Amino acid sequence: MQASHLACVRLQSGLMTSKYEPQQIEIKWQDKWAQDHLYEVTEDPDRTKYYALTMFPYPSGDLHIGHWYAMAPSDVRARFKRMQGYNVLHPMGFDAFGLPAENAAIKHGIHPYTWTMGNIERMRSQLRTMGCIYDWTREVVSCQPDYYRWTQWFFLKLYQSGLAYRGTAPVNWCPQCQTVLANEQVIGEGECERCGAAVTRRDMEQWFFRITNYADELLDFSKVEWPERIKTIQSNWIGRSEGAELSFGLENAGIDEDEIRVFTTRPDTVYGVTYFLLSPEHPLVKKLTIPDRMAEVEEYVEWCRRQEDYERTALGREKTGVFLGSYVTNRFTNERIPIWITDYVLLSYGTGAVMGVPAHDERDFEFATKFDLPIRPVIAPPDWDGNPLQQAYVGDGRLVNSGEFDGLSVDEGFKAICGKLEQEGWGKATVAYRLRDWLISRQRYWGAPIPIVYCDRCGTVPVPEEDLPVLLPPDAEFKPTGESPLKYCDAFVNAACPLCGEPGKRETDTMDTFMCSNWYFLRYTSPGVDYGPYDKDKLNYWMPVDLYTGGAEHAVLHLLYSRFFVKALRDIGLLEFDEPFTRLYNQGTIIYGGGKMSKSKGNIVAPDLYVSKLGADTVRAYLMFVGPWNLGGEWSDSGIVGLSRWLNRVWALCDHDYAAGTMDQSTDDHVRHMMHKTIKAVTADLEEFRFNTMLARLMEFTNVLGPIQEAGSVSAETWREAMRILLLLAAPSVPHIAEELWTRNGHPYSIHNQEWPSFDEALAREEEVTVAIQINGKLRDKLVVPASISEEEIRALAFGSQKVKSYIDGRDVNKFIYVPGRIVSIVVS
């Protein structure tokens, strides 16, 4: 598409019009909107606020089509809400800490700050070409000291309230990224969420947040409107199981401990315990192993240690285990139960110990069969003949072989045995979770330093608030191994103890970047505030976020962490709401050439090229048109021209003086009807994120208007109104061309400050409908009738039809059904 020196073309009707040149008008309006601060917002108690948020991007270098796909439709929706009269906050920023910057530092010798800020500058200018209503005065850049100062401040608040702690645990280590990872960041078959490398286990002392304190509240979604899918993923991840903790006796084991506790979801099967299992890492394993078996046990423990974690827990693996030679006592039966260790029992879940009930647990059944341990049924399956079970029975039934509890159902037995546990002091009903505390320390440079000093005398000492931020040293030396340079930066490490003033050592770990994204949406409400992370009045005006849009891949990462964080801040007294994001909407993925776009595949679509060739409005519209937003879609180089053509047609319709010719009242009425019908449909579609059908409706409307423009068959007034409605409805989707044509049509600047049009239900309704006639379920005729037609009238018309007559032809009519405005269904024998 070339800029024409002759910017006029002649229409068939002889009217003159200019040519649509997006390159010229888009930059013009972007500059004008910025100059006029059109999209800057302030708190206005008289208007209903609407906080529409898109997940902020990592500044990887260039804005790619995936960013556009996430951002353009969100912007359209935000603009729509704005025209509906809401006070809309729609900010943008950068999730700027993270490993790629540090890797660039190692590889290319460029400092992470320089690399990141350079990328941000480039992406910011690319973002401006999209024509979004971002209020740039509120931009957040998480790697800037005026931001991470508050990230550190929040850490201190959590530390002071006991929600942040340092502890030793077997943690996930990514050898590629040279850092530990949270459980949520290990995906698939034990791979690093970032780089895909195989994660290994290490015992390390690390910083954790007590997200497990909030497990139950995080399962409560009653205050949010989120997709079922995300709620399910989070619920599965938290993994709540109701059961009981009960102790087994160790009286004669010759050690200090006199019991071991297990967690079970089936206390009702306690009479069926025939062996006892410990995790190989359980601290009592050594003490409970008899000398004769020590060598074998040690060999097995060593073998387990060498297994990758995901291998150990892979389903369908043959059971392994070793007998320790010692026994526990089942308090209910006073039986001696042999203690085994096996790798399918995890130290991190429950108590790291399990009671083996082979008759009623598939895994235990497999284990017992392999090692020839007894299988004792204690729940009778229906129709059970008393013979040995061929497989574990996990269903409902009556308790048998269970002493005083015989005859109870599974549910009754559960309750009765829990009652006995409490009564005897052997244990209690309790709940176990799969969720673990969130590991937030990272052995890397490019993150917010954890504000802690270790002092030989005072121990672990938090940095005083007034000394924040703990700044990253600019002169750190990046090692090719990826080891954190902070450890070797003496100027950073050596710090006086805030309490006693003696020399201390600074914590050299930085925080997980998900900590930075835990609160950026709070910061948007209070740009530039330096007396706190946010201003409480501003926060209370805007929060919570009304609509949050982004990818579903953050289900148990950012989306779970942020919910936890807001609840923690609420309990500390820093804010007063329970959930950060009231409504969540996940867009799908945009693919190209049959696959997800990625740098390694080399199938990246660069939007800049299309913007300069066809215009940002065209790219915005095309991305909305490829399919339902939540399902994603495929980028097609040829498909986009359809949207370019459509905008050219819109231009041709709006940008010339309309000349009424031979007027025709029915055409005039039809255009009015189309106007109202289109307003209705477009409004409903935008409300429900149906951007693709919304544009299809607008296209239908323009397809009707084309021939009318040529013929001049409606009044000038009707035409002008049609143009007005068309532009208003298109304004959120294609803001530049809409503004330009709005101005050219003599309307007052800016179209984006106009009210969203309303429709008249009576005019939106069809006056004439085509009613299909089915005979015995087959379509046989169609009748064009007034929508108001009565059943009697349509009955007469239907039976009067020659086609219908030929199909009925003397046969008996058994049934006549009329669905008003839709269909007539006649059943003949």
Added chain:
RNA sequence: GCCGAAGUGGCGGAAUGGUAGACGCGGCAGUCUCAAAAACUGUUGGAGGGCAACCUCCGUGUCGGUUCGAGUCCGACCUUCGGCACCA
């Protein structure tokens, strides 16, 4: 293995249980042009029939079911993509 989403023309996709294929791409034919591109107009699910306006049959992953009527609801299965996966 369990849970969830999806399967419709050559392609992307539309269809409150009521005319399957809106809208767009691509194709074909035409207008314009010396020509091409662009633009515009018409046409376009498949098979068959008719000089014709048209007519008939088939058709929404597969097989059944409910219903006057099923892409849509129910049951079983197949495929693809996500999530969870020895969590006691």
